[in-house]
Amino acid sequence: MTQFLHPSGKFSTPLSGASTGETLLKAKTSQKQHFGCYQEFLSAFLERGYRFCFFPELRDPFSQLVLRHDIDFDTHLALRMAIQEKALGVRSSFFFLLRSPMYNVLEPQDYENIQRIRELGHVISLHFDPTLYLDFEQGLRLEVEMFRTIFKTDVNIVSLHRPSLFFQQHDAPIAGIEHTYQSRYFRKVKYISDSTGVWRYGHPFETAEFIENKSIHLLIHPIWWMVEGETNLDKLRCYYRQRVDVLKANFSENCIPFRQLNGHL
Numbered sequence: 001m002t003q004f005l006h007p008s009g010k011f012s013t014p015l016s017g018a019s020t021g022e023t024l025l026k027a028k029t030s031q032k033q034h035f036g037c038y039q040e041f042l043s044a045f046l047e048r049g050y051r052f053c054f055f056p057e058l059r060d061p062f063s064q065l066v067l068r069h070d071i072d073f074d075t076h077l078a079l080r081m082a083i084q085e086k087a088l089g090v091r092s093s094f095f096f097l098l099r100s101p102m103y104n105v106l107e108p109q110d111y112e113n114i115q116r117i118r119e120l121g122h123v124i125s126l127h128f129d130p131t132l133y134l135d136f137e138q139g140l141r142l143e144v145e146m147f148r149t150i151f152k153t154d155v156n157i158v159s160l161h162r163p164s165l166f167f168q169q170h171d172a173p174i175a176g177i178e179h180t181y182q183s184r185y186f187r188k189v190k191y192i193s194d195s196t197g198v199w200r201y202g203h204p205f206e207t208a209e210f211i212e213n214k215s216i217h218l219l220i221h222p223i224w225w226m227v228e229g230e231t232n233l234d235k236l237r238c239y240y241r242q243r244v245d246v247l248k249a250n251f252s253e254n255c256i257p258f259r260q261l262n263g264h265l
């Protein structure tokens, strides 16, 4: 497959010497990147004394931050985010769909991206869509087994894709596998998400929990941070155009007659 070319995702340099107050201000007010610079955003948590951890390590009511990424669109953006986190010494958990229409974990470049994310010291696991199965427990068992086989890794916790209220309130493990909406991770600590590309419940730095240094479960989607644009819609527009270009390149590579059409579409 053709190498996926992405929007110019310039890697920002980590902050140095800025006070927490300055970092907070920068991370909150930089509009060029919509949510602000990702590394400045993470730096504010580090300077506040947060320790980044994986899900099974989340035990302390204070100062722990479990950083989660549900990968709904693209493994390249996920890898870019993983590299920026590594530069800050931050660890996070990436969850991947096995049956996505947007990417394919068995496609060589996607597979390599996911392996590289793991090699950077992050956790990789399964992002599971229960609506694809009549029997979601059986479906989860199947996908966990596939994920283990493909990536030769254990699956201790999964993240559910667009969970209905039923699953958000499903406090028990599913088929013996923990999931990120169990109370331990979803209600007993502050949960903050950038879903839809907006802070629907206010900016994380303005929450009482952040101010009081309480532990946080933070869900971050790479598309809102690794693509340029001043709004969530600008980012989607930019990203969509990139995908169309790549689709055309793949058509051309795999279908000789298509090359006569390319450039006229």
Ligand SMILES: [Zn+2]
Binding pocket: 070, 071, 072, 127, 160, 161, 162
């Ligand atoms: Zn999802």
